[in-house]
Amino acid sequence: MIRLDTSGPIAAIRLVRPATRNALDAEGWRALAAAIRGVAASDARVLLLRSDAPGAFCAGSDLGELAGLADDARARPPFRKMMRDAIDALPRLEIPTIAVIDGDCFGAGVALALGCDLRVAGERARIAVTPAKLGISYPREDVERLVDAVGHGQAARLLFAAETIDSTEAARIGLVQLACASAEARAVEIAGRIAENSKASVATLKALIAGVDRARHELHDQSFDDSFGGSEFRDRLAAFYSRRKGGKSGPP
Amino acid sequence: MIRLDTSGPIAAIRLVRPATRNALDAEGWRALAAAIRGVAASDARVLLLRSDAPGAFCAGSDLGELAGLADDARARPPFRKMMRDAIDALPRLEIPTIAVIDGDCFGAGVALALGCDLRVAGERARIAVTPAKLGISYPREDVERLVDAVGHGQAARLLFAAETIDSTEAARIGLVQLACASAEARAVEIAGRIAENSKASVATLKALIAGVDRARHELHDQSFDDSFGGSEFRDRLAAFYSRRKGGKSGPP
Amino acid sequence: MIRLDTSGPIAAIRLVRPATRNALDAEGWRALAAAIRGVAASDARVLLLRSDAPGAFCAGSDLGELAGLADDARARPPFRKMMRDAIDALPRLEIPTIAVIDGDCFGAGVALALGCDLRVAGERARIAVTPAKLGISYPREDVERLVDAVGHGQAARLLFAAETIDSTEAARIGLVQLACASAEARAVEIAGRIAENSKASVATLKALIAGVDRARHELHDQSFDDSFGGSEFRDRLAAFYSRRKGGKSGPP
Numbered sequence: 001m002i003r004l005d006t007s008g009p010i011a012a013i014r015l016v017r018p019a020t021r022n023a024l025d026a027e028g029w030r031a032l033a034a035a036i037r038g039v040a041a042s043d044a045r046v047l048l049l050r051s052d053a054p055g056a057f058c059a060g061s062d063l064g065e066l067a068g069l070a071d072d073a074r075a076r077p078p079f080r081k082m083m084r085d086a087i088d089a090l091p092r093l094e095i096p097t098i099a100v101i102d103g104d105c106f107g108a109g110v111a112l113a114l115g116c117d118l119r120v121a122g123e124r125a126r127i128a129v130t131p132a133k134l135g136i137s138y139p140r141e142d143v144e145r146l147v148d149a150v151g152h153g154q155a156a157r158l159l160f161a162a163e164t165i166d167s168t169e170a171a172r173i174g175l176v177q178l179a180c181a182s183a184e185a186r187a188v189e190i191a192g193r194i195a196e197n198s199k200a201s202v203a204t205l206k207a208l209i210a211g212v213d214r215a216r217h218e219l220h221d222q223s224f225d226d227s228f229g230g231s232e233f234r235d236r237l238a239a240f241y242s243r244r245k246g247g248k249s250g251p252p
Numbered sequence: 253m254i255r256l257d258t259s260g261p262i263a264a265i266r267l268v269r270p271a272t273r274n275a276l277d278a279e280g281w282r283a284l285a286a287a288i289r290g291v292a293a294s295d296a297r298v299l300l301l302r303s304d305a306p307g308a309f310c311a312g313s314d315l316g317e318l319a320g321l322a323d324d325a326r327a328r329p330p331f332r333k334m335m336r337d338a339i340d341a342l343p344r345l346e347i348p349t350i351a352v353i354d355g356d357c358f359g360a361g362v363a364l365a366l367g368c369d370l371r372v373a374g375e376r377a378r379i380a381v382t383p384a385k386l387g388i389s390y391p392r393e394d395v396e397r398l399v400d401a402v403g404h405g406q407a408a409r410l411l412f413a414a415e416t417i418d419s420t421e422a423a424r425i426g427l428v429q430l431a432c433a434s435a436e437a438r439a440v441e442i443a444g445r446i447a448e449n450s451k452a453s454v455a456t457l458k459a460l461i462a463g464v465d466r467a468r469h470e471l472h473d474q475s476f477d478d479s480f481g482g483s484e485f486r487d488r489l490a491a492f493y494s495r496r497k498g499g500k501s502g503p504p
Numbered sequence: 505m506i507r508l509d510t511s512g513p514i515a516a517i518r519l520v521r522p523a524t525r526n527a528l529d530a531e532g533w534r535a536l537a538a539a540i541r542g543v544a545a546s547d548a549r550v551l552l553l554r555s556d557a558p559g560a561f562c563a564g565s566d567l568g569e570l571a572g573l574a575d576d577a578r579a580r581p582p583f584r585k586m587m588r589d590a591i592d593a594l595p596r597l598e599i600p601t602i603a604v605i606d607g608d609c610f611g612a613g614v615a616l617a618l619g620c621d622l623r624v625a626g627e628r629a630r631i632a633v634t635p636a637k638l639g640i641s642y643p644r645e646d647v648e649r650l651v652d653a654v655g656h657g658q659a660a661r662l663l664f665a666a667e668t669i670d671s672t673e674a675a676r677i678g679l680v681q682l683a684c685a686s687a688e689a690r691a692v693e694i695a696g697r698i699a700e701n702s703k704a705s706v707a708t709l710k711a712l713i714a715g716v717d718r719a720r721h722e723l724h725d726q727s728f729d730d731s732f733g734g735s736e737f738r739d740r741l742a743a744f745y746s747r748r749k750g751g752k753s754g755p756p
Contacts, residue, residue: 135484232639
């Protein structure tokens, strides 16, 4: 149901459960969490989260299992925590994560995509946040990430009306960062650029973007100062000078 | 000056003061606050805030009354609180609120629209935030909502330069969620979708979006877990399965 | 290297170091901080930050000087503080600041632009945030401003992949507020509107947007109330009535 590839600098996790359009059951969420642990333990520099089921990114949590929660109150907290173990493991990764959305992305599938640093959507993407259609709620972590990505107004529209939107609309409102015909190719291109950059820089910048220890300003200042002392800076600066001598203009 | 209709699931408040392009005087603001209380006491599932004055949404606070504040310092705090009573009653409603902006929307009219969860703008919309042109300030609650909607940069542009923008530009910068030729029809369509969804889910999601009790995480987790125990979940899930058996794909 | 013009209501600071595409060395950063102090001491009502070097806004910090930091750990904190003295002086100005970006804007040049209230980009703009390409970090203040302007997702894309984007893309993601063929002319137009508005109103609104003393709500309420007591309000209201009598519709 979950395929993991950590062979190169660009790791990939693929959801493969075409019968449910990649809606994940308990086994799927646990396998996903395990795969993310596998990425953390690897030398990968960036992670792509994608689908091998045509027309689907992730249709959410398996409705058959959700149905069981109606009658079994004790099963609900473990179910919630199981999803959190998978979804929240993504922002905790030191390396960047990119979701490739080129098909159905519903309910918890949106929460999963929002756990990634970047979202790239293709022309087959259909995105909807659907708890209000089912009479349930949405985890607070995922509501916060949705509001953070699209603002209060669009979060209200998506959650209250549960409208289905396409990649163009998702890019317009900021739910995905890029919409393009070849979502996969574009995501691989970005991943390739990230993999060429300094792993240490990227890890520090990811922590800064997340506001990790935003209060510990002195540490960040020290970290900025220290960043000039690494061997990477010397090497990368030398490479830049060399490119510039070769006539290439543009940023470092 | 203020018309209230709570006869169906979609309540409507209509501003009708064409002589001032719906600029509201004290009587208007108080009538608006009363109308919102009427909505809160009704069984409505969603509120549309619209205009029955062609070419106007709300041109702000009545300038004749504002002029009186120049000489009467004691009248200023009650004036400010009177506006707050109306504007801040909107986010406090449990049900979603949608502003339909298809005409002049100036000064406090923008603050009024920002009190709604969603804003839909039509081709006749002209929007400007104008205190700097009059040499006055703007209430902090409304500045915060403006910054929240459009970011620091666009808030600076709108407040410092007081430029008038149209619906396309308002949608581009996030001041309205949707711009379309038939703003009214689009707002009614969204309201209809919301009214079909679970009222309890929508109320919970509105509180979550607002960050109400963001610190009380355990309560939200409990609320998420509990949401699977409601009769609505069973019924709505059954309805979904039934639609799917009928060959309908797509989100719940 | 830095030209200052405070002769009229629209002050201008021009970066002029074409040999480095306006990459600033220590002398440049210090001259920039001094120029901003000059603006603060002047009667200017708005500041344009622009370039007199064709094809460049600011290519960042001078790489020759950055290179020296690799070997000299003690030079790093003063270097960081020197940049902060210039960049952070911009949001501390009481008057609005507008960056005109119509050329290369890289690294610390982006941080400089983000210190301004507004950014207007022209067709020659090329923008990239490049620390990860050099193996260094980015100051926390500048990461926070970047996230504030474009959100976590686009900040991740810009910082991790260090892609170069143009003015259209920068406007789409909110990094600049306006993209247009004549960036300079558009910025001057906005500055002109700001200069016509109430200086006191604009200063108060800038403080409100910045969330200065967001906790001191009572002071802001008092300030809003007091704003009606100024002579500017009387004069500006009278001018508005006069325009309206002349048949002009529209916002104040």
